[in-house]
Amino acid sequence: MTTSLEPVVIVGGGQSGLAAARAALSVGLRPVVLEAGVEPVGSWPGYYDSLTLFSPARYSSLPGMAFDGGDPDRYPTRDEVAAYLRRYAGRIDAEIRTGARVAAVLPRPGGGYLVHTDGGDEIATAGIIAASGSFSNPYVPVLPGRDAYPGEVRHVAHYRRPEPYAGKRVLVVGAGNSAVQVAYELAPHATVTLATRAPIQFLPQRIRGRDLHHWLRVTGADLLPRAVLNRLVRHAAVLDAGVYRDAITSGLLARREMFTAFTTDGVIWADGTHEAVDAVLFATGYRPNLDYLAPLGALDDGMPRHVAGVSTTHRGLVYLGLEFQRSFSSNTLRGVGRDASHVVAALSGGESGGSRRRQLMRRSPVRR
Template sequence: MSASPEPVIIVGGGQSGLAAARAALSARLRPVVLEAGEESVGSWPDYYDSLTLFSPARYSALPGRAFDEGDPDRYPTRGEVVSYLRRYARHLDADVRTGVGVTAVRQRRGGGYLVHTRAGDEIAAAGVVAASGSFGNPHLPELPGRVEYTGEVRHVARYRRPEPYAGKRVVVVGAGNSAVQVAHELAPLARVTLATRAPVRFVPQRIRGRDLHHWLHVTGADRLPRPVLTRLIRHAAVLDTGVYRDAIASGLLPRRDMFTAFTPDGVRWPDGTSEPVDAVIFATGYRPNLGYLATLGALAPDGTPRQISGVSTTHPGLVYLGLEFQRSFSSNTLRGVGRDAAYVVAAMAEGLRGAGLGPWLRRRRPVRR
């Protein structure tokens, strides 16, 4: 066996990857983070310009480092999150390699994995953390007539700002936070309709003068396990101070039942009427971005990972981070991913020890805070 400890490879250097690296250091593993982008900030620079966190700064930090100075009850902007992640990566005592895209992961005889990169490199690893998130795999539903439609079709992942849509007829599809926020900011400049399969449901942003996340924290609701969540949460809901609800109720932001098909120049509504539309923006979510695991056999036919609470059920030493509702309501958020990282990395470390891979564990090194 090699005298040099082999690393745990973390695929993805955004919030999930950075949380995984810190957890790996605490577990006496040697993490190497491979991030396809030029910075270890994940997808945050690519979100729409007006995006702010839904949770206040005091509840939006990764383990070991507070968000930053300033009003802890503010809702940080996209740019603030990017700056925070830059600082977090800079102070993390881990090997973070940017500009390194992973193309495949394969099992190695005798245990462990070989991680293949876009540059043609092959890196031996004791274990793998799939922390690549889902932003790179936006979901666009298949609808009749889409190929013939001559207008613009865009997922909200590729939307940036409202000005290019000034004076245009736009349909925004979706009933979640992003759909409602984007439709609302488009409404003053464009003729917008929000298309949903059911009426939009709202959750108050503030309860008894405190942000909702205060109550999620003090009641422990943020940590409710997935089986409980799936019974309690049946539909998407929009965090709202009342602005969005009023906009829909007043007709400032019209809502219609989801259109049934595209036409060459627009959409067809459920009542059979057709309407010319310049652009359709889908805010219809994302799917796990795990194509590099396809040849490993770790994924179900629909591309979702075979896992329980983020631990692979098919391959020892393989874990996941950043999946929606992976272990709790906050699993794929800044405020919650650290708890999941500690859990899956501890499971990985125990598995490596149980497999007799003790020499692949390193001496504990202090985690910079």
């Protein structure tokens, strides 16, 4: 048993967890980052090989460190982002424990929490920042006939490159950026159909010679709350310089209304027709990976109960990196820093102000 200043425990060492650690340090708290993976880069190394950011490097950095290393108007690759996060982690004076998967967070007698890891550690803390993201919890809808279908069914979280699908008939389910990007990459190798519940909407990547993210910043649209965004964009919208829309209009990519069921060799489309297919890739999003909070009763069917990232069920519990947590850019590199400052302020301040900060900083045991 060792004794230490009581830490603020941050669950997750990706972009959200690192932004949270920096924000916590800036107000005098001592963060301990618990990252399940082997390095503090979050889910980035696990994305498909060709992934690039949809925002230029100049708009894709965390607070305090620009995204350097080349043309600021380039769209950084998956590996560039992972390398950037490694450098960022190295510049933060915070304790980062890798290979530390959180198994459960339990209430502590007298207040605060006990954080238990798979490795057997127990950490006492008055504050939890749940920044574990959602990549490890991909969502695949349940459809009739799935058990009888012998072909490949997987989420794009497990897709890497197009070559294994050469010559196959492939369905990609989804109408967002990942669905269209993966379908477009597959098209030269396979017969590809996009299955969506509504026509795909496109947003221009560049407007008047400037990337869309320039206009999001100068107009303040990056900060619009979700309720306003829902009125402006009814469905998922794909950022496009023209190539994706052209691929659909030219017939390189087919698009059909979502199928209703699997069969023993394919799917049944909404119009009742049958088509044999070899593989189905679901680009249907993710759900927050927060099972470790279930013992607290902080979740509602796996989803956090919160307002703008601050728990409505437990004092000293905040969230970071949730989609549309406070704005359009909440779960992005360019936006998570703003949310980190917000939730850390709520964690360290609140009604009791300085006394709350002293509670988070008091001396308390960390058991190993």
